[in-house]
Amino acid sequence: MSLRTRSSEKELLDDDNIPFGDLLVNLSELNTIGELLGGHNVTRRGVDFFLRKVPASRSLTIAEIGCGGGDNLFAIQKHLDKKRKVASLTGIDIKPDCIKYAQSSALDIEWICSDYRTVTWSADKPDIIFSSLFCHHFTDEELISQISWLKENSRIGFFINDLHRHPLAYHSITVLTRLFSKSYLVRNDAPLSVKRSFRKNDWAAIFSRAGVINYSIKWHWAFRYLICVHNEQ
Secondary structure, eight states: OOOOOOOOOOOGOOOOOHHHHHHHHHHHHHHHHHHTHHHHHHHHHHHHHHHHTTTTTEEEEEEEEOOOOOOOOHHHHHHOOOOOOOOEEEEEOHHHHHHHHHHTTTTTSSSSSOOGOOOOSSSOOOSSSEEESSSSOOOOOHHHHHHHHHHHOOOOEEEEEEEBBOHHHHHHHHHHHHHHHHOHHHHHHHHHHHHHHHHHHHHHHHHHHHHHOEEEEEETTTTTTEEEOOOOO
16 A cells, blocks of 8 residues: 555545435544544634634634534634634535534534535625545545635635645554444545545645645644635735
8 A cells, every 4th residue: 555645536425325324423423533633623723823813803704615514613613612702603515414414413503505616605705714624535636726716715714624644644543443433434434534635745736736825734633734824915
């Protein structure tokens, strides 16, 4: 097995015909993994990057593309409540079952079932748009278009939270999911997600081709990259 380049193998989660019960187990476990392995913490750091750039009294609108079951938005909601920061949150996902699951968990977040590229904003476009473990589902060519969309549709900026393609990350998550996961989706897709993910030079090439020069990229435990783009005002 080589991790020199990104894998093009599709994940089981990309299938449109996953039984709802199987998807529920998957989404629940992804929430647990995100909290225990630091994924939600990276998302919170992404929000904090932009909080430093706006007045404390200003309310924010934040949207997530590829929101899945909404666990990142729930983490942001609790994070902002602690900071006494007001925000309007929106989750967007193409899978109806993901939106159904998310809607059952929260009442004060707006959920949109749609391909993110076809979303039209009812009012102003969001201040901040982000994604978490979403980008690795796409080819480099698709990501170039996605980054352009993120820049055009966010007022303040956007951030990306995704995996670092590394042998230790691959073998660790393979062992952990085999030992503890009850979801065949997680057991298959978690290691494959690492194989489909990125190294720093991958991101440099993608952003260069997208025409975005000013961005920050930082590595965070456990094997995550946080990329933030502050739009010029």
